[in-house]
Amino acid sequence: MMETEFTKRRRTKQKHPIRNTILAVIGLVVIATAAFLYINHEGYAAKNPNDMSLTEVMVSSSDSVAQVGKKLQSKGLIRNGRYLSRYAKRYGAKSITAGTYLFSPVQSIDNVYQELAQGPSEEPVLDSAYTYIDGNKTDEQTAQTLADAANVSKSGLLSAYTDKDLMKEMKQKYPKLFLNAKSGLTLYDLVMPGIYKIKDEKSAKDLVRDLIKRTDKEMQGYYSELKENGLPVSTAVLLAENGxxxxxxxxxxxxxxxxxxxxxxxxxxxxxxxxxxxxxxxxxxxxxxxxxxxxxxxxxxxxxxxxxxxxxxxxxxxxxxxxxxxxxxxxxxxxxxxxxxxxxxxxxxxxxxxxxxxxxxxxxxxxxxxxxxxxxxxxxxxxxxxxxxxxxxxxxxxxxxxxx
The missing domain is CATH 1.10.530.10 (Lysozyme)
Structure with missing residues (x-):
């Protein structure tokens, strides 16, 4: 009996159980691998890219990478301490220097590991999207870093800190910031040390306005005690990165x-x-x-x-x-x-x-x-x-x- 075109089409559409099973298994493996990579990517990423708070962490000479990971996890700085151990194992665990470190939820596991490898320093290791202002440095020392981050001039930024008109504007907008202020106060004295996500600004004055706005926001919980005890805001600002x-x-x-x-x-x-x-x-x-x-x-x-x-x-x-x-x-x-x-x-x-x-x-x-x-x-x-x-x-x- 001659095979018709119709029967040919039916035959080609018949199922192939073994082949389909193999394809299904491969598909599941691909999905599982993708899920594994996604989960691990999430684990190595910053726990919270928007939480720019800093936490001091004491690391002793006897601490292993796993123990440090547990400390960081318990303080809410990384998702899971195991990711730090895995990272260290993958890239070759280096000796950890004892000391006091500053860590933040914006740091990836890569940032954390680099910081531990280089030892305690004045600044946390951060991705390029973030800028760190060190409270122990002068306006001159931090000016170039801030100017580069905001795409403004360094000289313009330094001038903005002492600009009389800008100072008057900030006093009118945030009067509590200037309560009990010491003589010779500059706007840089009111800039909170810490981590910032700075965008391009139209001018250096706009940058300073944004910096002071953040200080006022973070000082809300201090104002009543500062007033009661006759303390300047700059005293609280100095403690921003130290507890x-x-x-x-x-x-x-x-x-x-x-x-x-x-x-x-x-x-x-x-x-x-x-x-x-x-x-x-x-x-x-x-x-x-x-x-x-x-x-x-x-x-x-x-x-x-x-x-x-x-x-x-x-x-x-x-x-x-x-x-x-x-x-x-x-x-x-x-x-x-x-x-x-x-x-x-x-x-x-x-x-x-x-x-x-x-x-x-x-x-x-x-x-x-x-x-x-x-x-x-x-x-x-x-x-x-x-x-x-x-x-x-x-x-x-x-x-x-x-x-x-």
Whole structure:
């Protein structure tokens, strides 16, 4: 029987089970592979490209990449710590340098790994879409970076920071930003340090307007406390990349904790409370050092007393011949912070065993600036920058109000 055209077409349309099964399996593999790559791509990408907050992360010398990954995941900085381990395994795990790092949810796993590989630095590793403003740098030091990011001139940006008309405009628009402002304030002093996604601007002034707008937005939760305590906004701005509101509250609580007793000591020994408080802050790093938090020694007081429980040997840094050196030293241990503050006041009044008038200039000073300089002149401190550091703390936190 001759095969018709119709039967030919039917036969060609018949199914081929084995071939179709193979094609189906291949299709599933392709889909699964694509899904796997997509999931992994998502895992390696930034957790939140719009969350430009910064978080300090302490990394110890004993931490493995996996342990660091868990820390970052627990702080909400990356999606899953396993992705960091996989990345390190793929590209060859490098040794991690111990220290304090700044990380952000805008960082990809690649950014995080690069930062860990290079060690702690002043700036987090970021993709080109982001710009970092370091609060420890001057307007001149950051000007070129910001100018390039916004496509404006560097000289125009520097001029905008001190432009009188722009300053007046910003005061009218954001009056709370200028509450308790220190003399000589520039608009750069009100620029929040941190990560920015800067777009092209028409002018340098427009860039500054955007920077100040962000500061006002982030300062909303601070304004009432700043007003209540007579503090300038610039004080809170400085903490933006060092703990933010939580650290601001902790520092303010520390001041309030010791201020009343510092005033009591003034009536007994004549020491300006602003000096007592500022030295306690500076020497103890806001009660964040082992010497203060564990041993109630706020002022780095040394001793020769080897009686058990009366002293402890710790490392300290001192300036010798213009160089900072690390040494082991024996420090006094106190039962309470009040004992430490009282011992400090007595030392200033009574001097040392070899010179009872050692700190006569500190005692004679009637204002915090003269007293701060006298601390160096009378050899309380060996660092020539010590007076400036004490004065800066007093002015940033309005400690002079406790002298009245």
């Amino acid at each position: 933010g509101k939580k650290e601001f509250n902790r520092r303010l609580a520390f001041i309030k904790k010791i201020a009343s007793y510092a005033q009591d000591l003034k009536s007994q020994y004549g020491i300006l409370p602003s000096i007592s408080i500022a030295q306690a802050i500076h020497e103890s790093n806001w009660d964040d050092s082992d010497l203060s938090s564990k041993y109630n020694n706020f002022y780095g007081v040394k001793t020769d007393d080897t009686t058990a429980g009366k002293s402890v040997v710790l490392q300290t840094q001192e300036v010798e011949n213009g160089q900072t050196v690390t040494k082991n030293a024996r420090f006094a241990v106190y039962d309470s912070y009040k004992d430490s503050m009282k011992a400090h006041a007595k030392t200033l009044v009574q001097g040392n065993t070899w010179n009872s008038n050692q700190f006569k200039d500190v005692l004679a000073a009637t204002n915090y600036k003269d007293a701060a300089q006298a601390l160096y002149d009378d050899s309380y401190a060996t660092d020539p920058n010590y007076p400036a550091a004490i004065i800066r703390i007093i002015e940033n936190w309005n400690l002079a109000k406790y002298d009245k």
